[in-house]
Amino acid sequence: xxxxxxxxxxxxxxxxxxxxxxxxxxxxxxxxxxxxxxxxxxxxxxxxxxxxxxxxxxxxxxxxxxxxxxxxxxxxxxxxxxxxxxxxxxxxxxxxxxxxxxxxxxxxxxxxxxxxxxxxxxxxxxxxxxxxxxxxxxxxxxxxxxxxxxxxxxxxxxxxxxxxxxxxxxxxxxxxxxxxxxxxxxxxxxxxxxxxxxxxxxxxxxxxxxxxxxxxxxxxxxxxxxxxxxxxxxxxxxxxxxxxxxxxxxxxxxxxxxxxxxxxxxxxxxxxxxxxxxxxxxxxxxxxxxxxxxxxxxxxxxxxxxxxxxxxxxxxxxxxxxxxxxxxxxxxxxxxxxxxxxxxxxxxxxxxxxxxxxxxxxxxxxxxxxx
Amino acid sequence: xxxxxxxxxxxxxxxxxxxxxxxxxxxxxxxxxxxxxxxxxxxxxxxxxxxxxxxxxxxxxxxxxxxxxxxxxxxxxxxxxxxxxxxxxxxxxxxxxxxxxxxxxxxxxxxxxxxxxxxxxxxxxxxxxxxxxxxxxxxxxxxxxxxxxxxxxxxxxxxxxxxxxxxxxxxxxxxxxxxxxxxxxxxxxxxxxxxxxxxxxxxxxxxxxxxxxxxxxxxxxxxxxxxxxxxxxxxxxxxxxxxxxxxxxxxxxxxxxxxxxxxxxxxxxxxxxxx
Amino acid sequence: xxxxxxxxxxxxxxxxxxxxxxxxxxxxxxxxxxxxxxxxxxxxxxxxxxxxxxxxxxxxxxxxxxxxxxxxxxxxxxxxxxxxxxxxxxxxxxxxxxxxxxxxxxxxxxxxxxxxxxxxxxxxxxxxxxxxxxxxxxxxxxxxxxxxxxxxxxxxxxxxxxxxxxxxxxxxxxxxxxxxxxxxxxxxxxxxxxxxxxxxxxxxxxxxxxxxxxxxxxxxxxxxxxxxxxxxxxxxxxxxxxxxxxxxxxxxxxxxxxxxxxxxxxxxxxxxxxx
Numbered sequence: 001x002x003x004x005x006x007x008x009x010x011x012x013x014x015x016x017x018x019x020x021x022x023x024x025x026x027x028x029x030x031x032x033x034x035x036x037x038x039x040x041x042x043x044x045x046x047x048x049x050x051x052x053x054x055x056x057x058x059x060x061x062x063x064x065x066x067x068x069x070x071x072x073x074x075x076x077x078x079x080x081x082x083x084x085x086x087x088x089x090x091x092x093x094x095x096x097x098x099x100x101x102x103x104x105x106x107x108x109x110x111x112x113x114x115x116x117x118x119x120x121x122x123x124x125x126x127x128x129x130x131x132x133x134x135x136x137x138x139x140x141x142x143x144x145x146x147x148x149x150x151x152x153x154x155x156x157x158x159x160x161x162x163x164x165x166x167x168x169x170x171x172x173x174x175x176x177x178x179x180x181x182x183x184x185x186x187x188x189x190x191x192x193x194x195x196x197x198x199x200x201x202x203x204x205x206x207x208x209x210x211x212x213x214x215x216x217x218x219x220x221x222x223x224x225x226x227x228x229x230x231x232x233x234x235x236x237x238x239x240x241x242x243x244x245x246x247x248x249x250x251x252x253x254x255x256x257x258x259x260x261x262x263x264x265x266x267x268x269x270x271x272x273x274x275x276x277x278x279x280x281x282x283x284x285x286x287x288x289x290x291x292x293x294x295x296x297x298x299x300x301x302x303x304x305x306x307x308x309x310x311x312x313x314x315x316x317x318x319x320x321x322x323x324x325x326x327x328x329x330x331x332x333x334x335x336x337x338x339x340x341x342x343x344x345x346x347x348x349x350x351x352x353x354x355x356x357x358x359x360x361x362x363x364x365x366x367x368x369x370x371x
Numbered sequence: 372x373x374x375x376x377x378x379x380x381x382x383x384x385x386x387x388x389x390x391x392x393x394x395x396x397x398x399x400x401x402x403x404x405x406x407x408x409x410x411x412x413x414x415x416x417x418x419x420x421x422x423x424x425x426x427x428x429x430x431x432x433x434x435x436x437x438x439x440x441x442x443x444x445x446x447x448x449x450x451x452x453x454x455x456x457x458x459x460x461x462x463x464x465x466x467x468x469x470x471x472x473x474x475x476x477x478x479x480x481x482x483x484x485x486x487x488x489x490x491x492x493x494x495x496x497x498x499x500x501x502x503x504x505x506x507x508x509x510x511x512x513x514x515x516x517x518x519x520x521x522x523x524x525x526x527x528x529x530x531x532x533x534x535x536x537x538x539x540x541x542x543x544x545x546x547x548x549x550x551x552x553x554x555x556x557x558x559x560x561x562x563x564x565x566x567x568x569x570x571x572x573x574x575x576x577x578x579x580x581x582x583x584x585x586x587x588x589x590x591x592x593x594x595x596x597x598x599x600x601x602x603x604x605x606x607x608x609x610x611x612x613x614x615x616x617x618x619x620x621x622x623x624x625x626x627x628x629x630x631x632x633x634x635x636x637x638x639x640x641x642x643x644x645x646x
Numbered sequence: 647x648x649x650x651x652x653x654x655x656x657x658x659x660x661x662x663x664x665x666x667x668x669x670x671x672x673x674x675x676x677x678x679x680x681x682x683x684x685x686x687x688x689x690x691x692x693x694x695x696x697x698x699x700x701x702x703x704x705x706x707x708x709x710x711x712x713x714x715x716x717x718x719x720x721x722x723x724x725x726x727x728x729x730x731x732x733x734x735x736x737x738x739x740x741x742x743x744x745x746x747x748x749x750x751x752x753x754x755x756x757x758x759x760x761x762x763x764x765x766x767x768x769x770x771x772x773x774x775x776x777x778x779x780x781x782x783x784x785x786x787x788x789x790x791x792x793x794x795x796x797x798x799x800x801x802x803x804x805x806x807x808x809x810x811x812x813x814x815x816x817x818x819x820x821x822x823x824x825x826x827x828x829x830x831x832x833x834x835x836x837x838x839x840x841x842x843x844x845x846x847x848x849x850x851x852x853x854x855x856x857x858x859x860x861x862x863x864x865x866x867x868x869x870x871x872x873x874x875x876x877x878x879x880x881x882x883x884x885x886x887x888x889x890x891x892x893x894x895x896x897x898x899x900x901x902x903x904x905x906x907x908x909x910x911x912x913x914x915x916x917x918x919x920x921x
Contacts, residue, residue, distance in 0.1 A: 051588040056603035063421060063606065064406070071426065083427065084588045085599050087882075094884035100493045100505035101587040186764075186781060192867055193882075233784050233866025237603040245409040247765050264406075289502040362883045369878070370702050370870050379727040383739065386724055390746050390798070393757030396767065400760065408760055449661055456658030472665050475673070478848075480856030480900060482873050483893045486880055487672035490679055490890065516668045519661075579752060580858075584880065597752050601863070605756065613753045620748040624741045632737065 029065060031072040035307045038132060042298060046078035050104040050295045053092060055282070056085040056237045057257070058107065058156075060315035067311040073302050079295050087236045088193035090362075096121060102289045104296040107155050109280045111195070114145040114352035116285070123288045124150045129297035132304035140321035143281060144349065152283035153300050156318035158255045159347060160196065160278045161338070163239075167267045168249035176204040176273045178250060180223075185230040189242060189251035192234035194365035195350055196278065197224060200252050203275040203348075210351040214360055221364040225371045234369070243268060254280075255338050256318030270338050276346035281321075394617060401610035408605050418607040419615075428612060431596040435576060438507070438592060442514035443571035449515065450522025450571075451564050455552070457523070458530040473524075476517045485584035488513050492585060505587035513585045514575045521574065522567030529563035530556075676897070679890030692891035699875060699892065703899070706871040709786065710854035713793035714801075717850045718843065720794070721801040725842075726835070728802075729809035736810070740803075747799050755792055755863055762788055762864070784866035792860035793850075800849035808842030809835075844907055852900055872896050 052070075062068025070081050086092040089112040095101055096116075108116065116122045127133050133153055140154040164173060168187065179188050179200065191197040199209045201220040211217065232248050240257065242248045244264045258270045284303060286296045302308060306324035310331060313320040319339050325331050333339055353361065404413025422428060453473075460466040476484055488509070496504035533556060541551035579594035586595055600609050683689045728739050746754065761767045762783040769779050782788055812835065820830045858873030870878075872892060879889030 049589070053588065056599065062424065068424075082588045082591075084591065085603070087602055090882045090884075094880070094882050097884050098489075098493055098505075098880075099497055099502050100489065100509075102503035103588060186784070228868065231866075231868065233868065235867075240604040241408065245407065245763070245765055247409070247763050291503070362885070366875075366878065366883065367698070369867065370699070370875065379723075382723060383727060386720065387742060389795070390743070392761060393754050393795070394746065394749070396757045396760050397753065409763060409765060449664060452657045453661030456655075456661065460658075469662070469665075472669055475669050478852065478900070478904060480852055480873075480896060482856050482858060482876055483676070483897050484672075486876060486889060486893050487676045488668070489880070490675040490886065491668075491672040494675055512668055516664070519664070573748065577748065577750060579750070594750055594752060597750055598859075601752055601756050609753065609756075613750060617749060620745060624745055624748075628737055628741055632734070635733075 029062070029067045031067060031076070031307065033076060036076070036305055038301050038305065040073075040076040040298065040302065042077065042294075045292075045295050045298060047080075048292055048295055049080040049082060050292050050299060051082045051084070051102065052299065053084055053086060053095070053103040053106045055107060056087060057240070057260075058085075058282075058316060059083075060311045066315050067308075069303075069308055069311060072308070073299060076302070077295075077298060079298070081299070089195065090193055096287060102291055103287050104290040104292050105284055105299050106287055107282050107284050109282050109350070110143065110145045111350035111352045113152055113283060113285060115358075116287075117146070117151055118352065121288055122151045122285050123290065123293070125153065125286055125300070126293075126297060129294070130301045130304065132301045135304055135306065135309070135322050135324050137321050137323050137326070140281060144351070145281075146283070152285050153304065154281055154283045154321040155303065156256070156312075156316060157279070157281040157321060158319045158339070159272060159280070159345060160199070160252060161255050161258065161270050161272045163243055163251045163253055163258045163261065163268055163270055165243065165246060165249045165265070165267050166269050168246070172269070172271070173250075174271055174274050176200050176252075176275055179252060180204075180227050180230065182230055184249055186232050187249035188227075188231050189233060189235050189239055189248045189253075190224075190227065190231045191252060192236050194361055196252075197234075197365070197368070198361065199278045199350065201227075203273070203277060206275070209278065209348050210353065212354065212357055214357075217357070217360055217364055221368055224368045228368070228371055254318070256316055259317035259333070259336065259338060272341065272345045274346070276348060279347035279349055397610045398614050398617070400607050401614045403607045406604075406606050408607060408610065418611040421606070421608040422611045422615075425608065427591075428593070428596055428608075431591050431593045434590055435593040438510055438514060438590075439572050439575040442511055442518060442575045443568050445511070446515045446518035446522050446571040447564060447568045450519050450567055451526050451560070453519070454523045454526035454530060454560075455556070458527060473520045477520045481517075481578075481580040482584075484517060485513075485581040488516070488581070489584040503587060503589075505585055507590040509585045509587070510582060510590060510592070513581050514578065517578070517581060518571035518574055521570040522564070525567040525570065526560055526563040529560040533559040676890045676894050679887050680894045683887060684885075689887075692887045693895075695888065696891055696895060699872070702870055702872055702875055703895070705869065706855050706873070707899075709790055709793065709869075709871065710851050713790050713797065713854045714847055714851045716790070716794050717798050717801040718847065720798060721805055721846065722839075722843075725802055725805035725809050725839075728806050729812065740806070743799050743802050751796055752859060755796065755860055758788070758792060758795065758864060759783060762791075783864065784868060786865070786869055788864040789861050789869055789871075792864040793854040793857065796857075796860065797850040797853055800853075801846035804845040804849065805839060805842040808839045812838055848904060848907060851903065855900070856896060 060066045060069045062071060070083050073079070074081055086095065089109050092106060092108060093112060093116070096103065096106070113122070127149075130153060136154055140157065141149055143154075146152045162173060162176070162178070164178070169178070169184070178184065179190070181188075191200070198217070198220050201223040202209045202211070202216070205216075205220060205223060207216045207220065233242075235242065235251070239251050239253050240261055243251055243253075243261050246265065246267075255270065258268065262268045262270070284300045286293060286300075290296055303312070304322065306322070306328065309320065309322040310325045310328055313322065313325050313331060313333065317333060317336075317339070320326060320331070320333075326334060399411065400408055401418055402414050402416065403411055403418070404415045457466060457469055457473075460469070489505075492504050492509045496502065537555050537559070538548075538551050541555045542548060546554065577594065578592075579598060582592050582595055583598065586592065597609060597612075600606075680692055681688060681690070683691065728736055731739065759766070763769065764779060764781065764783065766783070768782065772778060772780060816834055816838075817830055820834045825833065855871075856873045857871065858877045861867075861869055861871045861874055867874075876889050876892045876896070879885045879892065883889075
């Protein structure tokens with residue numbers, strides 16, 4: 001008799017969901033395929049699959065009347081996308097290195113791309129298959145991590161800044177110093193990944209974020225340990241909920257994400273601190289052990305479609321490297337101060353560190369977390 | 372006596388409040404009008420709609436069910452055979468050592484089981500030069516492995532209760548051993564097997580920690596998808612999903628309860644009739 | 647007779663092969679990785695560098711200990727009350743206690759954030775009645791609460807199952823002999839329920855000491871436990887060797903704890919107690 005029970009469980013689950021499919025059901029935004037530039041009807045790729053590994057909240061996903069980009073790609077090409085997400089460059093690197101999982105498209109940041117190229121983890125892209133690369137703005141070409149434009153296609157860019165809640169913070173902060181301020185103890189959110197977290201301490205200490213001096217790294221670690229008592233929590237994308245709801249007053253995060261938060265909580269303000277900040281470019285790459293390179297290139301080309309790039313630019317609110325989007329009148333963020341500041345912002349790229357410094361950094365980061 | 376009973380009822384109520392407060396939050400917020408999981412604002416069922424649109428979650432739900440069904444069936448067959456084998460072992464040391472090994476997945480912290488299996492799979496993957504070993508097969512192996520002890524330990528006591536001579540008697544009467552097993556032993560231990568199967572099934576449905584380490588991008592189960600959902604901006608659609616699961620489980624348990632009560636009543640009646 | 651033992655061997659073979667491949671081999675992998683460096687050379691440096699983790703281990707054990715004690719204090723009276731209720735009430739209470747176990751533990755833990763937040767449900771309530779805000783989330787207390795919440799049923803169920811089998815006539819006999827309530831509890835009920843208590847303690851302590859999700863979500867990533875340290879090595883720091891060393895020590899620590907626990911009960915049941 002009990003055998004029935006397990007069947008009932010399965011059925012009840014399905015039934016519950018099916019019953020609801022009748023009601024509910026919000027509108028979906030359809031892609032106007034006639035506006036696509038490239039050709040996505042490739043019969044030999046139909047029915048194949050690709051593994052895409054991307055940051056969380058990093059593609060227009062169909063929620064609340066936006067375009068579901070992944071779904072659109074699947075519909076147009078007939079390729080199945082196994083889409084998974086990571087939190088930080090380091091998480092992605094660890095997963096790729098494990099040798100347990102292979103991906104066809106990943107979207108790391110600059111310094112991680114340099115590291116992966118150095119370690120032979122990426123393969124060159126056949127740009128004949130990515131004609132939409134021509135839309136990428138020249139400022140985003142020949143960047144330090146891929147000087148010959150062989151391995152990467154820029155997806156977004158941005159700068160890290162200070163987000164604060166004007167109802168909770170007095171005055172207008174302009175320095176990373178406020179993240180150490182005891183007056184805001186328990187209301188500060190800090191990055192939960194080593195490179196970004198150390199970056200903030202290093203800017204504050206006036207160091208280069210790419211220093212090879214172990215003593216400087218140690219000093220930055222001490223600074224982070226000193227900060228620990230005032231930190232509410234170490235976050236990545238959890239920052240959205242916490243800042244939007246007023247749970248925390250101050251956070252350091254990526255500029256584009258501030259715009260998403262400010263949409264929901266207008267009391268939030270943003271500043272690029274005077275000590276300087278990190279500038280980054282995240283680019284699409286194909287790992288060396290990709291199983292379906294042709295489909296990966298098709299995917300990258302699709303992401304560079306003007307319509308798709310626009311949907312993503314509007315959804316993500318990150319800096320857009322796509323010339324057609326920048327010229328498109330539907331693009332609402334062209335004059336945005338956060339993305340395209342009028343005043344000069346002092347910035348520094350993260351570079352790939354040598355192996356010893358990498359090991360030191362991950363050891364120090366653990367010390368900070370375990371302290 | 373009376374105030375004492377009231378006191379104990381209050382105590383039970385408080386514990387239940389503690390156990391069910393988060394569930395209540397979840398159900399209430401699944402009907403939230405906005406995307407917040409912190410502030411209630413209006414009523415809507417749109418999150419249930421969003422959930423249905425979410426092909427990733429639905430795919431993960433299917434995957435979870437496929438995995439739970441296959442892994443629990445394999446664990447059932449393998450575990451029953453193992454229990455029969457262990458039961459008939461004559462050498463004491465062998466029996467104890469096999470049982471000790473059987474217990475390892477039960478007493479080991481889940482995270483250790485998870486990482487140890489991942490290390491094994493990755494190591495073997497490197498040996499054979501495959502860079503994408505993690506996927507459905509590794510998940511299946513892991514789930515069968517952690518379910519096995521539960522099946523074995525629910526079948527063993529039933530075997531012990533079964534008369535040792537039953538099988539032998541059947542064989543003496545000319546029954547081949549295999550037939551003797553299916554005709555004589557199996558009916559006696561079937562309730563243990565089914566308990567084991569159900570345990571294996573539910574363990575597999577709910578497992579996150581071990582799956583987290585041995586899964587790959589091609590085959591994501593529901594707990595893993597939920598994990599990545601809690602890492603980003605959490606939307607009430609996750610709560611909608613949990614509310615549905617909650618309802619399904621509630622329904623199931625109530626059914627089980629009623630059936631059990633009925634069975635017991637029947638037995639009682641039969642007993643009193645016999646008297 | 648010979649035939650039977652041959653069949654037994656055949657029946658046993660798949661399981662023995664399975665357990666060597668997927669229970670013992672992974673354990674060997676943990677030891678292997680713990681004793682080698684990234685290039686596969688023998689080293690003890692992973693184990694020696696564990697001295698940096700003394701505080702983390704200490705914190706994990708302390709939190710898990712507190713959670714276990716709280717679970718025990720909450721569960722014992724509950725199990726006692728349950729065992730003495732009417733059968734139908736017992737069944738309903740059992741169901742209510744088991745139901746949360748079937749729900750995804752990630753979501754249940756996540757719901758607590760909504761309750762405990764500075765702007766959460768409890769604090770809104772506190773402010774409304776004039777107590778003012780209390781910092782609850784991102785404290786050690788929240789982490790321990792998460793453990794108690796998630797693992798409470800594992801304590802209630804074994805104690806209840808022992809208590810419900812308690813011979814009522816023993817209690818009556820003790821009462822007839824002039825024992826008051828406290829004495830009955832001390833001399834009759836508690837000693838008899840001990841196996842359930844011990845099994846409950848292990849079932850709560852082991853997952854508490856090795857958990858990794860609860861501390862990240864409810865502790866804000868500020869109170870790292872051993873589980874977090876292991877997860878970090880595997881999922882972001884990419885240092886499998888150190889991760890394996892941490893797992894090895896965690897595993898040994900738990901085996902030692904279990905051995906000590908088993909001293910307390912002689913009639914270790916075949917089950918979770920074999921170690």
